[in-house]
Amino acid sequence: MRYSDDIIEEVRMKNDIVDVVSQYVKLTRKGSSYFGLCPFHNEKTPSFSVTPSKQMYYCFGCGAGGNVFNFVMEYENYSFGEALSHLADRAGVQLPRIEYSSEAREKAKQRETLLEINRQAAQYFYYQLRRESGQIGYRYLTDRGLSDETIRKFGLGYSDKFSDDLYKFLKGKGYGDDQLRDSGLFNVDERHGMYDKFWNRVIFPIMDVNNRVIGFGGRVMGDGKPKYLNSPETKIFDKSRNLYGLNVARTSRKPYLILCEGYMDVISMHQSGFTNAVASLGTSLTSGHASLLKRYTQEVLLLYDSDEAGVKAALRAIPILREAGINSRVVDLKPHKDPDEFIKTEGAEAFQQRLDQARDSFMFRVSVSEKEFPMEEPQGQNRFFERCARLLLELSDELERNLYIEAIVRQYHRYGISVEDLRKRVNTLAMKGTPIEQRQQPKTVEARQAQKKESAADKAQKLMLTWLVTYPGIFDTVEKYLSPGDFIVPLYHEVAEMLFEQHAQGDVNPARLLNSFTDSEEQREVASLFNATIHLETMEEQERAFSDTLIRIKQESLAEKNKNWDPTDMAGLQELVKAKKELEDLGRKRQQLHISFE
Structure with a gap:
């Protein structure tokens, strides 16, 4: 059920973010904010901040951020509906009954x-x-x-x-x-x-x-x-959609989950401190299990028994996890049969070392394949590298495939195989139409853009949005020169429109604004827009930074409009010329941009 914005906002306002976060994180007040160790990544120096005035949290280390709903969702691994219900109960808010x-x-x-x-x-x-x-x-x-x-x-x-x-x-x-x-x-x-x-x-x-x-x-x-x-x-x-121990493991705060075989494996591991262990319920891993795991982690360590059945179970699980977008590694327990026996014999510290040494799942598949062929014979070697090529063809990402080609060659160079030899074999099989794992091709351009360093223009837009939220009093000055249309990054533009609308209604409220974003990555990025930092000590530095930022935003906005200008649009050309002249005048009169961050 989709609850009204008013109900959602009522629940948010009645759950002060400092009170809620304090139930999970020890916070210490520093100035107008509270700081503590981030619960979403391991750190020794507090970089996790909670700001009462914004009713938001933000980690300057890992980038986690949002309002009270986002925090509960990320910490408890709740859906939005579950987080809303949890916080409504906490605040004594009666949610509307669902009509069935x-x-x-x-x-x-x-x-x-x-x-x-x-x-x-x-x-x-x-x-x-x-x-x-x-x-x-x-x-x-x-x-x-x-x-x-x-x-x-x-x-x-x-x-x-x-x-x-x-x-x-x-x-x-x-x-x-x-x-x-x-x-x-x-x-x-x-x-x-x-x-x-x-x-x-x-x-x-x-x-x-x-x-x-x-x-x-x-x-x-x-x-x-x-x-x-x-x-x-x-x-x-439904045993294909539930995992034993997940009710505890989902809040373990570990960077991965451990997937093992049985109840006792899970229980003995939890007792030894490995509270991120789960097991399937008397059945092989299914796509339903993988989808469930995806809600709580990006990586799974496979910890099946070290016998033949355990190896087969791991081999079945690896492609299922991969299809769900989960990275996997395989833990070697030999000479012990299962984790319970290992921990009892060698202890928790040795067990942790085995977890740390878990093998890349693709290379595990390669090593298991090696045992199927008589590697002392040239024909066996040839068939083995043919198998490797088929496995490599399952990888749709070219960079990933090349990295594994190099890894295989490093491990089996004693057989005289070269990178070029194996790449040719892969290409030959591809030309023959060997079935390739159906997976969406990576958008390489978008990937490169996501990895590039933040541009000065992006930084300027983020700073301005942070200032508008932190010091709403500057809105009256900013509105003389900027409109939401000057924020050219699509997400920043959307946020700017919402902020300008809130200002017009007399209530700049970033925590309420975040309610409009349901995608977790968008929530993180929007939270970062309200937490951009720049070190400014004097009033002169503040005024200079403000004027530089405002002019940079206008410059990038005009450049974008000029790039998209239709040569047949003479009225548009006149607007561009006028705007450019106004920008030049503004640059010469920076001193007019008096601003106060008090």
């Missing part, structure tokens, strides 16, 4: 019921673990090295040996058989009727990113089959 159709209301009610059944079941399993009959499950967990705190944190439980305990418990809560059947917690057959799906098992509650129990996993005690059992798909549980 009768069918939609019924579906929502069914989901709420299933979530409540799962919550009740999780509490029941947790209670059973602490009873005498649950000691077998409790000993299993403690023997695996889990502390009571970890058991509590993950809500681990136990299902008794009797196959109707949970059924009786939930029936006693007033739930009907149809509701219990839909929960996925029970089996039904003609002989036994309805009975518990999970019995005589250690229970692992599965939670979504909002910490709601949506399903369960169970590890059998003893030699029963299957060893691990998961909830079936239900109206609230």
Whole structure:
């Protein structure tokens, strides 16, 4: 639902940004702003600022910035709607009720019921673990090295040996058989009727990113089959779109997430301080998992078991992650089988070193391919480099492909392969029409522009926007010479139009302006427009900087208009000549541009 601008602004105004950020970051007042260590990148010297007058935050180190909505979205990895709801609850603002159709209301009610059944079941399993009959499950967990705190944190439980305990418990809560059947917690057959799906098992509650129990996993005690059992798909549980541990890992503030195989891998890693670990739920990684991961990270470390099945799982996951735009690396655990065994044997510090040494996923695929060919024979070498060429053709970015060609040659130069040899093989396969991974071609011109150093003209426009927000009193002077049309960078022009309109209405409010931008990259850039800096000490320096900035903006604006002028437009030509003359006069009379930043 799209809430009105008035409601959004009410929620923002009732959540002072200093109060909200202080719940996450220790802030110290310096002048008119507050500073602390940035929660979005690692730093030792505070560069993260919160400005009450602007109701905005900005990090001069990494460029993160925005209003209170942006902060909660970035820190908690919330969507805008989730952030709005969170802040509305915090401020006691009642959001308008969403009007559903009768069918939609019924579906929502069914989901709420299933979530409540799962919550009740999780509490029941947790209670059973602490009873005498649950000691077998409790000993299993403690023997695996889990502390009571970890058991509590993950809500681990136990299902008794009797196959109707949970059924009786939930029936006693007033739930009907149809509701219990839909929960996925029970089996039904003609002989036994309805009975518990999970019995005589250690229970692992599965939670979504909002910490709601949506399903369960169970590890059998003893030699029963299957060893691990998961909830079936239900109206609230889709195992291809949920990841175990993500509800905790998404707020770990680590630069990457670690993807491993099972519940115990995740739990033991979290207990050892690696709180950015997640696992798929008894299934191979899917595009749905990758899309979910993309919401929270740009990089994933693959940490599957070191056996053949683990290698195959990694090979399947790499292209799926790549297709989602996620960089991946592969962690080598040898000689240990899994992370739990590694950490118990060698410790957390050694484990961190293995994470730091994780291999580039493309080169991992190359090294695995090498093992398929008899490399002591020329024919085997030739087939291997043919495979390398096919892998390289999957890379649509030419620069990336060239870098990997050089990397392969460095690693396998002992076979006499050269960069030119491998590049020719790639080109030959391309000419034959070898299927290339379908991915949007990079816009090289735009990429180069994005990487270029900020121009003096861009800097001037950013400075002026910062000054207009910080010192609204200069608007009356600025409006005599500049209009929004003089800001020629499209985003800067859009922001200038909004600021000039706010000034006309008597309320320059950058935090409210940010509500209009929903794209995270745009939000960062707009926030940077209000935090451009230049060191000015004296009044003379301020006035000189202001006049230089204003004249630079006018010069660039006229140059842009001149470039786009239609030679048949004589009236337009006259306007350009007049504007140029006014600019020349302004340059000669800089002293008229008196300005105060007080």
